[in-house]
Amino acid sequence: MSLRNNQAVLLAAAASVLLVAGLALALFWAPEDADQGFSQRIFYVHVPIALTAYACFGWGAWKALRLLWTRESRYDLESYTAVHMGVIFGILTLVTGSIWAKISWGVWWTWSERQLTLFLVLFLFYCAYFMLRFSVESGPRRANLSAVYALFGVALIPVSFLAIRLAENFIHPVVFTRDGPQMSGSMFLVFCVCLAAMLGLFASLYTNELTGKRLDARLRELREAVE
Amino acid sequence: MTYFADVAALARKDILLELRSRDTLPAMLLFVVSALVVFHFALPSDASVTASTGLLWIALLFTALLGLGRAFSAEREQRVLDGLVLAPCDRSAIWLAKSLGVLVFLGVAEAVALPAYALFFGPVGWELVAAVLLADLGLAAVGTLLAAMAAASRARELLLPLLFLPLVIPVVVGGVGATVVDDPGRYLGFLALYDLIFAILSWASFEYVVAE
Amino acid sequence: MIQAQGLGRRFGPKRVIRDLDLDVRAGELLLVTGPNGSGKSTLLALMVGLLAPTEGEIEVDLPRGRIGYLAHEALVYKELTALENLDLYGRLYHVAERRETIGALLERFGLWDVRHQRVGSFSRGMQQRLGLCRVLLHGPELLLLDEPYSGLDASARTLVDDVLAEAAGARTLVVSSHEPEYVRPLATQALALA
Numbered sequence: 001m002s003l004r005n006n007q008a009v010l011l012a013a014a015a016s017v018l019l020v021a022g023l024a025l026a027l028f029w030a031p032e033d034a035d036q037g038f039s040q041r042i043f044y045v046h047v048p049i050a051l052t053a054y055a056c057f058g059w060g061a062w063k064a065l066r067l068l069w070t071r072e073s074r075y076d077l078e079s080y081t082a083v084h085m086g087v088i089f090g091i092l093t094l095v096t097g098s099i100w101a102k103i104s105w106g107v108w109w110t111w112s113e114r115q116l117t118l119f120l121v122l123f124l125f126y127c128a129y130f131m132l133r134f135s136v137e138s139g140p141r142r143a144n145l146s147a148v149y150a151l152f153g154v155a156l157i158p159v160s161f162l163a164i165r166l167a168e169n170f171i172h173p174v175v176f177t178r179d180g181p182q183m184s185g186s187m188f189l190v191f192c193v194c195l196a197a198m199l200g201l202f203a204s205l206y207t208n209e210l211t212g213k214r215l216d217a218r219l220r221e222l223r224e225a226v227e
Numbered sequence: 228m229t230y231f232a233d234v235a236a237l238a239r240k241d242i243l244l245e246l247r248s249r250d251t252l253p254a255m256l257l258f259v260v261s262a263l264v265v266f267h268f269a270l271p272s273d274a275s276v277t278a279s280t281g282l283l284w285i286a287l288l289f290t291a292l293l294g295l296g297r298a299f300s301a302e303r304e305q306r307v308l309d310g311l312v313l314a315p316c317d318r319s320a321i322w323l324a325k326s327l328g329v330l331v332f333l334g335v336a337e338a339v340a341l342p343a344y345a346l347f348f349g350p351v352g353w354e355l356v357a358a359v360l361l362a363d364l365g366l367a368a369v370g371t372l373l374a375a376m377a378a379a380s381r382a383r384e385l386l387l388p389l390l391f392l393p394l395v396i397p398v399v400v401g402g403v404g405a406t407v408v409d410d411p412g413r414y415l416g417f418l419a420l421y422d423l424i425f426a427i428l429s430w431a432s433f434e435y436v437v438a439e
Numbered sequence: 440m441i442q443a444q445g446l447g448r449r450f451g452p453k454r455v456i457r458d459l460d461l462d463v464r465a466g467e468l469l470l471v472t473g474p475n476g477s478g479k480s481t482l483l484a485l486m487v488g489l490l491a492p493t494e495g496e497i498e499v500d501l502p503r504g505r506i507g508y509l510a511h512e513a514l515v516y517k518e519l520t521a522l523e524n525l526d527l528y529g530r531l532y533h534v535a536e537r538r539e540t541i542g543a544l545l546e547r548f549g550l551w552d553v554r555h556q557r558v559g560s561f562s563r564g565m566q567q568r569l570g571l572c573r574v575l576l577h578g579p580e581l582l583l584l585d586e587p588y589s590g591l592d593a594s595a596r597t598l599v600d601d602v603l604a605e606a607a608g609a610r611t612l613v614v615s616s617h618e619p620e621y622v623r624p625l626a627t628q629a630l631a632l633a
Contacts, residue, residue, distance in 0.1 A: 068435050071491070125393040132390065135380040137451045140439040140491040145376050148432040149390070152369075155428055156394060159421055163397035166417055170277060170407045224454060229533065236530035240519070247518045247557075301516055309489055310514030310573070314531035315504030439491035 008207050015200035022048075022194035030190040039103040044190055046096040048198040049089050050115060054157065056086030056202060057122070061154035064147035076143035077217075079150055080133070081209050085202055087126045093119050111171065114164050121160050125153055233316035237324030244301050245328070251297045252332055255290050259340040262286040263347055279348040280355070280406045284399050287333075287340065287359065288366075292388055294332045295370040298325055299378040308378070312437050322371055322433035329367040337363070354415070358405035361418040362398045368426040369394055375436045397421050440465045440500050440581060440611050441486060447494030448481055455481045456632075458495070463628065465580075468607050470622050471615040473632030479615035480511060482632070483583045486613060499581070504532055507579035509587055513566040514573065517559035521550055521569050524558060525576060532577035544572040548598055563590040571602065581611045588618060 026044035033040035060082030067075035097116045098108050111117055129149055136142040183191060245251060266282040302308035311321055337359050345351045370391060377387040398421060405414035443461035447454065455478040463469050471479050484490040485497055487508040499506070515524040522541065529537040545551045548568040558566065567590050574582065587599045600621055606612055607625045614622050623629070 068432075073493070121393055121396055128386075128389040128393060131382075131386060132376065132380065135382040135386055137381075139450065139493060141379060144435045144439065145379060148372075148435050149376070151432065152394065152425075152428060155424055156397075159397050159424060162417065162420075163400040166404055166414060167400045170404055220452075233531060236527060240516070240523075240527050243523065244516065244518050301518065304517060305514060306510065306512045307514050307516055309510070310528070311531070313487060313489065313503055313506070313508055314528070315502060315533070316531050439489070 004211075008204070008211065011200070011207060012204045015197065015204040018193060018197035018200050022190070022197040025190045025193055030187055031184065039100070042096060042100045042103070044194045046093065046100055048191070048195040049096060050093040050119065051195060052198040052202050053086050053089035053093055053119070053122075055199060056082050056089055056206075057126070057150075057153055057157070059206075060086060061150050064150040067143060067147045068151075071140075073140070073143060076146065077213055078210060079147060081206055081213065083126060083129055083146075083150055083153075084209070085206055087123070087130075089198075089202065090119055090123050090126065094123065112168075114161070114168075117164050118157070118161050121164075122153070122157065125156060129153070230317060230320055233314075233320040234324045234327075237311070237321060238327050241324060241328040242331075245332075248301075251294055252335060255294050255332060255336045256339050258293050259286050259290040259336050260343050262289065263340065263343050267347055276349060277403070277407045279344075281399075281403050283340070283344050283348070283355075284362075284402050287337065287362070287402075288392075288395060288399065290336050290340070291329075291333055291366045291370060292391060294329060294336070295374045295391070296377075296384060296387055298329055298371060298374040303378055308437060318434040318437055319430050321437065322375070322430060325374075326367045326371040326429075329371055330363055333363045333367060334360075352406070354411040355406045357415055358402045358411070358418060361415060361422060362402045364422040365398050365418065365425055366395060368422065368429045372429040372433055372436060375433065379436070394425075440467075441469075441497070441613070443485075443495065443497040445495030446485065446492050446497050448478070448485060448490060449493050456485070461497070461630070463611065463613065465611050466608055467627040468603075468612040468614065468622070468625050469628045469630060470619055470626035471613065471630045471632065472617075472619050473615075477632035479632060480585050483508070483510075483585045483613060483615055487583050501581050504577065505579050506581045506583065507574040507577070509570050509574045509582075509584045511585055511589070513558070513570045515558050515566070515569055518557060520555050520557055521545065521561075521572075522554040524569065525572055528573050528576055534577050540576060541572075544575060548572055549594075564592055564595050567591055568595055568598065571599070575602070579610070582606060582613070584612065584614045586615055586617065588616060 022044070026041050030041065030044065032038065060079045063075045063079035063082060066072075067079060094116065097113060097119070101110050101113065101116075102108050109116070129146065132149055133142060133146055136145060263283070263286055266279070266286065270278060270282065299308065302311065312318060341351050341356065341359070373390045373394070374387060376390060377383040380386050398418065401414045401418035401421065405411040405418070408414065441461060441463040443459055446456060446459040446461070448456045455476075459482070461469075471482060473479055481490065485492060486499060487506055488499070488503065489508075516527075519527070522545070525541045525544070526537065529541055534540055542551070545554050548571055550565065550568055550572065553561070553565065558569065561569065567587075571587070574584070588596055591599065603612070603614070603622060603625060614626075616622055619626075
């Protein structure tokens with residue numbers, strides 16, 4: 001038990017260090033972008049958060065697959081926690097993306113940002129995941145339904161992205177372009193540190209939340225055994 | 228090939244049920260025409276072709292939702308779904324039979340909706356018909372699976388639209404795109420890709436939705 | 440034929456079955472008794488595979504197609520006729536000589552005259568009798584009967600008695616009942632759920 005505790009603490013420590021380092025690098029050390037100036041730095045936060053959200057959903061889908069394959073109920077909790085984290089990172093993606101849009105172009109939302117649109121669709125999809133879980137009693141049924149839905153989510157990601165690209169041909173949003181970051185070496189380094197930081201944050205939060213939920217379940221079991 | 232015999236037996240049963248009760252299909256037909264009339268009043272007079280096409284697709288989506296909401300209603304009473312699930316046949320056969328039934332319903336609804344659209348709004352080209360047929364496959368496949376999911380929950384009428392709408396956004400894109408853009412091939416191809424991916428996924432995972 | 444170790448099943452926070460061990464051999468008749476809510480129906484549902492255990496495990500040595508399950512509900516379509524319902528199940532269970540088997544069962548359970556009537560118009564007793572037809576249709580080796588006597592009048596009860604008498608020894612049976620007087624002498628094992 002204490003080994004696991006140690007690992008969790010180390011993970012949290014590593015994530016914190018990376019976060020601080022990443023933010024510091026992004027704010028102070030990374031070279032200023034020629035076109036967008038200081039506001040471009042939010043890219044170092046926004047994109048890693050988005051990629052981490054994808055990682056969460058992917059991890060959740062993997063655990064869902066394990067559940068359906070082995071029928072072991074512990075994977076349900078793991079899948080749910082990962083999806084939960086994914087939604088949180090997804091909300092952060094939408095928020096940071098919105099802030100970036102406001103700073104860059106003065107609008108809080110634009111459909112021309114493919115990533116943002118994709119995240120909006122995914123956000124709706126995974127919110128429905130929670131509605132599904134709330135309306136089914138806990139047990140093997142709910143675990144199965146959630147797992148199947150999580151797998152559909154992961155299939156939806158590339159299909160939706162393709163759809164959004166195709167939609168641009170006839171939707172004609174007000175197009176704001178920004179030059180994709182041609183990342184110089186130092187920019188890339190900062191990006192990688194921030195990405196590692198966000199993934200570390202996910203890993204740390206995920207382990208903590210799982211431990212907490214498992215303790216809750218254990219506590220309930222013990223309480224029942226006593227009754 | 229007992230699998231297809233099972234599917235046939237189940238599909239036959241669904242057709243019989245609808246012929247007896249005759250409630251779902253007429254409701255869908257009435258709904259789609261009413262929706263189109265509402266849309267006429269909802270559109271400003273200078274609306275483009277794209278706008279009215281988009282509204283047609285919305286009408287079709289919600290008509291599909293109406294039909295899908297009833298897809299498993301006969302099984303829910305008397306817990307008949309349990310009886311089907313316990314049979315030795317592959318559970319995916321239940322999905323296939325139901326999807327075929329939904330497909331037929333959608334087809335009939337569109338056979339009414341498209342002429343009505345041509346009457347109220349504008350001409351219907353081959354691309355629209357092709358897109359609608361391709362879209363039907365995906366809507367029936369995904370919708371049947373989600374209808375079974377919703378049937379297992381407490382809040383089924385509320386849950387089905389929430390599960391359904393995000394998943395079918397690509398279908399709307401494919402459908403509207405095929406109608407509006409000069410080169411519909413890419414969009415029809417995209418619809419076919421969607422159908423393939425989600426039909427396979429639905430077929431493979433139905434087992435886990437109806438059995439524990 | 441049926442083995443369970445530490446079997447448990449909860450619904451949300453409520454534990455309905457807890458730490459149950461079972462060993463039912465072929466040809467036995469297990470009688471399950473207990474008040475309402477004690478988990479009799481849940482246990483049978485676990486045996487047939489409609490529910491998965493939340494604790495422990497249960498193993499039944501037969502494929503689905505060799506098990507017959509009679510639930511509280513008739514598991515038949517109300518909008519179809521008795522004959523159509525049995526025909527559907529006959530096809531799904533790949534019953535050989537479907538028409539003859541169905542006809543014989545309908546006659547035996549006194550439903551031949553109403554075979555073309557919608558099940559929705561049946562009384563509870565008639566539905567239960569149709570359920571018995573459905574359960575015996577494919578000649579299962581394991582019969583799981585959940586309260587087979589409920590809702591039946593005296594003549595129908597005799598039909599169930601006959602089914603049990605005929606099946607005991609030849610097939611394996613698990614019967615749950617409120618009123619076990621007839622079944623008890625036939626039972627080789629009894630389980631009282633609290």
